[in-house]
Amino acid sequence: MAAATAGADDALNADLLLHNARIWTGDPDLPAATSIGIQNGRIVFVGNEIDSNAFVGPATIQIDAQGKRIIPGLIDSHAHLQGAANSLAILNLREARSREDLLSIIRRAAAEQPQDAWLIGRGWSAESWPDQTPPTADELDVASGNRPVLLTRMDGHSLVASRTALDLAGITTGTPQDPPGGKIERTAEGLPTGAIFEQAMSLVRRHKPTRTDDQLRSLLLRAQQHAHSVGITQVGAIESPEFLKSVIIPMDQQGLLTLRVQATISQNTDTLDEWHPSLLWASSNPNPSPNVSVIGFKGYMDGSLGSRTAWMHQPYIDNPVEQDNAGFPQVMAESGLLADLILQGAQMGLQPAVHAIGTRANEQLLDWYEQIPQDQRRAIRPRIEHAQHLLPEDVPRFAALGVIPSMQPYHKADDGRYADQRIGAARNRTSYAFRDLLDSGAALSFGSDWPVVSVNPFLGIAAAVNALTLDGETFLPEQSITIEEALTAYTRTAAWCLLNESETGMLRVGYLADMLILDRDILSVPPQQLADVRVLETYVGGKRVYPNN
Ligand SMILES: [Zn+2]
Numbered sequence: 001m002a003a004a005t006a007g008a009d010d011a012l013n014a015d016l017l018l019h020n021a022r023i024w025t026g027d028p029d030l031p032a033a034t035s036i037g038i039q040n041g042r043i044v045f046v047g048n049e050i051d052s053n054a055f056v057g058p059a060t061i062q063i064d065a066q067g068k069r070i071i072p073g074l075i076d077s078h079a080h081l082q083g084a085a086n087s088l089a090i091l092n093l094r095e096a097r098s099r100e101d102l103l104s105i106i107r108r109a110a111a112e113q114p115q116d117a118w119l120i121g122r123g124w125s126a127e128s129w130p131d132q133t134p135p136t137a138d139e140l141d142v143a144s145g146n147r148p149v150l151l152t153r154m155d156g157h158s159l160v161a162s163r164t165a166l167d168l169a170g171i172t173t174g175t176p177q178d179p180p181g182g183k184i185e186r187t188a189e190g191l192p193t194g195a196i197f198e199q200a201m202s203l204v205r206r207h208k209p210t211r212t213d214d215q216l217r218s219l220l221l222r223a224q225q226h227a228h229s230v231g232i233t234q235v236g237a238i239e240s241p242e243f244l245k246s247v248i249i250p251m252d253q254q255g256l257l258t259l260r261v262q263a264t265i266s267q268n269t270d271t272l273d274e275w276h277p278s279l280l281w282a283s284s285n286p287n288p289s290p291n292v293s294v295i296g297f298k299g300y301m302d303g304s305l306g307s308r309t310a311w312m313h314q315p316y317i318d319n320p321v322e323q324d325n326a327g328f329p330q331v332m333a334e335s336g337l338l339a340d341l342i343l344q345g346a347q348m349g350l351q352p353a354v355h356a357i358g359t360r361a362n363e364q365l366l367d368w369y370e371q372i373p374q375d376q377r378r379a380i381r382p383r384i385e386h387a388q389h390l391l392p393e394d395v396p397r398f399a400a401l402g403v404i405p406s407m408q409p410y411h412k413a414d415d416g417r418y419a420d421q422r423i424g425a426a427r428n429r430t431s432y433a434f435r436d437l438l439d440s441g442a443a444l445s446f447g448s449d450w451p452v453v454s455v456n457p458f459l460g461i462a463a464a465v466n467a468l469t470l471d472g473e474t475f476l477p478e479q480s481i482t483i484e485e486a487l488t489a490y491t492r493t494a495a496w497c498l499l500n501e502s503e504t505g506m507l508r509v510g511y512l513a514d515m516l517i518l519d520r521d522i523l524s525v526p527p528q529q530l531a532d533v534r535v536l537e538t539y540v541g542g543k544r545v546y547p548n549n
Pocket of ligand 1: 080238
């Protein structure tokens with residue numbers, strides 16, 4: 001791309017010029033501007049009104065932005081598109097306020113759906129309920145009229161199943177044993193209660209009906225439109241190779257994908273032999289279609305705080321049944337094979353994006369990342385997904401090693417409701433450590449974990465800035481960051497995290513023209529309004545994708 005100097009040259013005329021705007025470019029070299037010009041999907045001009053005239057030709061469409069705030073398209077560095085598509089077709093349980101409330105949702109769904117339909121739901125969390133107890137298998141059977149019911153907890157690390165579903169999966173008194181990395185909760189008599197954790201979830205899930213690719217494509221189109229409506233133009237998508245090959249890439253080849261996808265492959269296998277073909281496919285298909293790149297793979301160190309499966313140095317303090325439970329490592333973390341996978345992937349140029357929530361999981365993973373040869377580590381930029389609970393001495397290791405904390409600020413608002421109850425305030429001082437990580441020089445990158453929580457980035461920005469839990473309590477305000485820092489984590493450093501920083505994440509000449517027009521000035525609204533910021537228009541590559549008419 002030529003430098004934007006010779007304005008008289010017709011070749012530099014913009015197709016589209018937005019002026020009279022308040023632009024936050026995200027570019028440290030030119031943070032503010034009033035006018036932006038676009039040609040063939042890329043930015044050809046950023047600057048003031050007078051200089052922009054040189055880029056206006058007879059065919060230039062000019063839009064008066066009427067003083068509105070324009071920012072780069074927001075980048076969600078951690079989302080699950082297949083999960084998001086699926087979530088549109090299942091019961092949303094986030095609003096359930098008690099066990100009785102949840103059971104009434106199930107009764108209503110049972111009344112509406114055919115007798116043989118599975119009732120699948122997601123999003124409950126019992127922590128704010130009066131009695132804090134999820135429904136049992138037998139209660140779910142009564143509410144559903146003996147249907148198979150699978151209700152995944154908000155964090156995706158545990159579920160409750162109806163007795164009918166357990167029976168279909170052959171989970172009864174005494175059998176089967178807990179699989180590696182999983183747990184089937186049982187009464188003292190050995191009867192399964194309905195609560196299933198981590199790897200054991202697949203024992204029931206594999207019996208549920210699957211969706212066709214056509215169904216998934218139309219659901220994904222709806223999911224994509226929703227993401228654009230809240231300002232997301234690019235995602236770090238964590239997907240199975242099958243979903244990429246059969247849904248995302250074909251949709252992109254047909255011109256239906258307007259979201260930019262930086263994919264990380266994920267699969268539910270625990271041996272290097274099973275992983276190898278996928279690593280090979282990923283490393284030999286870095287750019288399978290125009291809007292899709294395959295950049296790395298997803299691994300798991302541990303579980304979650306909510307399910308008390310995050311791997312900690314010390315036990316949870318609110319777990320009367322198992323007082324010594326400090327969470328546990330996932331299968332490949334426990335066997336150490338994950339370390340080999342990381343080294344093998346690094347050699348193939350693949351970025352590891354590994355889930356680590358507990359302090360012990362994070363410490364161990366940083367140790368493993370430290371073993372990657374430095375030149376490879378610089379090239380692949382290892383990520384820790386969530387990086388939620390850290391030992392104070394581990395905070396500076398992110399910047400020192402070039403490891404990216406890929407965090408989801410809305411989890412702070414969510415988990416903050418019970419984090420002190422789980423592990424105590426003292427151990428939480430370097431939890432959700434946005435401030436400390438930034439101050440130590442780490443490339444803090446934000447995302448949502450959609451569909452675990454809403455994809456709306458303004459909820460995340462509000463959580464990172466305001467330190468309020470969903471219950472409205474202040475939690476860890478010393479880790480709060482500024483609005484501009486939160487925007488940077490959703491733009492420039494998110495692009496860095498997704499190895500795409502020379503194309504997206506800033507409004508700069510030569511960059512892809514992904515941008516938003518907002519309904520109010522996010523940089524000067526009162527902090528309590530941050531969650532209410534709305535997107536008026538979303539552009540990807542200079543084309544308006546929201547509203548899409
Ligand atoms: Zn996730």
